[in-house]
Amino acid sequence: MADVPHAPRTQLYPEIEPYGTGLLRPDGVHALYWEQSGNPQGVPVLFLHGGPGAGAAPAHRRFFDPAHYRIVIFDQRGAGRSQPLGEVRNNTTPDLVADIERLRAHLGIERWLVFGGSWGSTLALAYGESHPGRCAGFILRGVFLCRKSEIEWFLYGLRNLFPEAWRAFAGVIPEAERGDLLAAYYRRLTDPDPAVHLAAARAWSAYEGACSTLLPSAETVAYFAGDGVALGLARIEAHYFSHDIFLPENSLLEGVARIRHVPCTIVQGRYDAVCPVVTADELHRAWPQAEYIVVPDAGHSAWEPGICAELVKAAERFKTRR
Numbered sequence: 001m002a003d004v005p006h007a008p009r010t011q012l013y014p015e016i017e018p019y020g021t022g023l024l025r026p027d028g029v030h031a032l033y034w035e036q037s038g039n040p041q042g043v044p045v046l047f048l049h050g051g052p053g054a055g056a057a058p059a060h061r062r063f064f065d066p067a068h069y070r071i072v073i074f075d076q077r078g079a080g081r082s083q084p085l086g087e088v089r090n091n092t093t094p095d096l097v098a099d100i101e102r103l104r105a106h107l108g109i110e111r112w113l114v115f116g117g118s119w120g121s122t123l124a125l126a127y128g129e130s131h132p133g134r135c136a137g138f139i140l141r142g143v144f145l146c147r148k149s150e151i152e153w154f155l156y157g158l159r160n161l162f163p164e165a166w167r168a169f170a171g172v173i174p175e176a177e178r179g180d181l182l183a184a185y186y187r188r189l190t191d192p193d194p195a196v197h198l199a200a201a202r203a204w205s206a207y208e209g210a211c212s213t214l215l216p217s218a219e220t221v222a223y224f225a226g227d228g229v230a231l232g233l234a235r236i237e238a239h240y241f242s243h244d245i246f247l248p249e250n251s252l253l254e255g256v257a258r259i260r261h262v263p264c265t266i267v268q269g270r271y272d273a274v275c276p277v278v279t280a281d282e283l284h285r286a287w288p289q290a291e292y293i294v295v296p297d298a299g300h301s302a303w304e305p306g307i308c309a310e311l312v313k314a315a316e317r318f319k320t321r322r
Helices: 058-063 093-107 119-130 148-155 163-171 175-189 194-210 218-225 227-242 277-286 305-318
Strands: 020-024 032-038 043-048 069-074 112-117 135-141 264-269 291-295
Touching (some): 032 093, 043 058, 043 119, 058 305, 069 093, 148 175, 163 175, 163 194, 175 194, 194 218, 218 227, 277 291, 291 305
Parallel strands (some): 135 264
Antiparallel strands (some): 032 069
16 A cells, blocks of 8 residues: 655644854844754754844744754844844844844854745845855745835725724824824834833834734734834834835845745735735746745734644745755
8 A cells, every 4th residue: 555645734843942042243232132943953944033123932933843953043133132122223134134144154054944924034035135155945924025115005005904903003193294104103213212112112013913914813913012022123114114124126026036046935825914915926926936825814924824834834845855
């Protein structure tokens, strides 16, 4: 009797603890938290969190088989466990790309699989296009190219789908300033008074959380609105959006030719409101060699059941790639 093939794994792996942690100090301002878990002799995989500014969480280790992968996670400048939280000085996309290379060299890794969702997909593309020889592959989720049209959609377009969440978001700003919500929020998010910047951060972050899932999720909104996540996420997002992510418009899409030869899986929720599917579609048209999976019943969050399952399956498939 022929062997029956095993069904592909779709569930997250069990919780694990890091076997190593540290702080990387790229300059006199920032100290970047990093950790390693899984198999110290395994295939290196780098997890890039979203935002910018959202930070990573212990659950992010669980996308990867800890017996196979050497799982590297770090919190980007101003985010999560890195210090100072919410710091926007010396915080640009080229700085983050340089940090990734600095961390790779520090850990003695030659090449790694790069895994990123939302802003993590943006940063993965920016890093890959700058250092294609260091990338063994990509897993990208909820693709965000951070172009002006995408930022405008986040600030104003989402009200077409989430009018209640948008009213709460815009309602923090006096009506006379709502013609430029980004500038109005950035002023408040960078105000030195915690009463001002924390209130703005909670409103911005709760808005993003409310729009991130296909069905309402109070747990997601509460996580986003917590002070530790909210300040890093809102302030640094507003900082990057205000400066067009410190890259030329559309440069990431135009630079895909530099990484087209590298294996890639793109996972996208059909009803992703935060990063609409049209952007992932454009990326796939520029990168037809990439595997492209549209999850028919999912929004933006990596924890949507269909998205989560496809991300685990993608990491499983990369175990057999050479």
